[in-house]
Amino acid sequence: MPEPVLHVSDLVAGYGRQPVLHGLSLHVDPAEVLGLIGPNGHGKTTLFRAISGLIPAWQGAVRFLGEDITGLRTPLIAERGLVHVPQGNHLYPDMTVLENLHLGAYAPRPRKEWRNTLEQVFALFPRLAERKSQRCRTLSGGERQMVAIGCGLMGQPKLLILDEPTLGLSPRLKGELRDAIGEIIASGVQLIIVEQDPEFLRRLTTRQVFVEEGLTRDDFVSGSLEHGKIMEMYFGMD
Numbered sequence: 001m002p003e004p005v006l007h008v009s010d011l012v013a014g015y016g017r018q019p020v021l022h023g024l025s026l027h028v029d030p031a032e033v034l035g036l037i038g039p040n041g042h043g044k045t046t047l048f049r050a051i052s053g054l055i056p057a058w059q060g061a062v063r064f065l066g067e068d069i070t071g072l073r074t075p076l077i078a079e080r081g082l083v084h085v086p087q088g089n090h091l092y093p094d095m096t097v098l099e100n101l102h103l104g105a106y107a108p109r110p111r112k113e114w115r116n117t118l119e120q121v122f123a124l125f126p127r128l129a130e131r132k133s134q135r136c137r138t139l140s141g142g143e144r145q146m147v148a149i150g151c152g153l154m155g156q157p158k159l160l161i162l163d164e165p166t167l168g169l170s171p172r173l174k175g176e177l178r179d180a181i182g183e184i185i186a187s188g189v190q191l192i193i194v195e196q197d198p199e200f201l202r203r204l205t206t207r208q209v210f211v212e213e214g215l216t217r218d219d220f221v222s223g224s225l226e227h228g229k230i231m232e233m234y235f236g237m238d
């Protein structure tokens with residue numbers, strides 16, 4: 001068996017003294033696109049923060065491309081090709097689309113090649129090319145999400161982590177974003193994505209994991225993402 005691209009083992013992390021992840025393990029094999037689903041507040045974002053070095057791992061380990069990255073600082077993790085697009089709006093509102101995208105290419109290799117990558121981002125999101133001189137605070141929610149994903153791509157990721165990219169978007173925009181994410185996958189970038197919409201995840205990902213109370217749920221069968229099943233798991237309803 002080839003080594004997983006990402007291997008999270010027995011991860012414990014949280015805030016203050018309160019653990020949120022209670023020994024969570026997870027892996028992403030080569031060519032896999034992993035989907036995460038689970039109720040609000042059960043640790044999905046916290047998992048991503050711990051993987052990308054934004055908060056420390058209290059116990060356990062994170063390996064990426066065969067190397068231990070536990071405890072590395074976020075920029076060094078991104079430089080290795082593990083790039084995290086956080087949940088919500090984390091753009092610089094008074095900077096333009098172009099300036100925000102440029103910042104995504106801060107690591108040495110992406111910085112050298114930023115013009116080429118920018119062309120690719122604009123090909124994926126033509127609307128951003130049209131609005132490249134616009135300040136981000138004046139963009140629509142959908143456009144901001146495109147900039148956020150674009151910033152992630154500017155870092156030339158091997159594995160891109162997307163945390164609820166379609167939160168609050170209209171069905172039409174959600175469909176547009178799903179197509180764009182499909183193109184990112186087709187271009188050879190691996191993905192971990194959190195989404196609350198089972199159908200969205202089913203169409204984009206090759207395997208799904210259910211996160212509950214800071215752990216992955218062992219009895220969750222990947223590929224069984226039907227609305228009724230998910231409601232049952234969220235709320236214990238039949």
Ligand SMILES: Nc1ncnc2c1ncn2[C@@H]1O[C@H](COP(=O)(O)OP(=O)(O)OP(=O)(O)O)[C@@H](O)[C@H]1O
Nearest residue numbers: 015016020038039040041042043044045046047087
């Ligand atoms: N900065 C923080 N300081 C203290 N507690 C936090 C912080 N961020 C998150 N938490 C707590 O950690 C727990 C897990 O939150 P997390 O954001 O990881 O959940 P989630 O599964 O991503 O939820 P959602 O689906 O709503 O995004 C929650 O109880 C939350 O209140």
Ligand SMILES: [Mg+2]
Nearest residue numbers: 044045087163
């Ligand atoms: Mg979250």
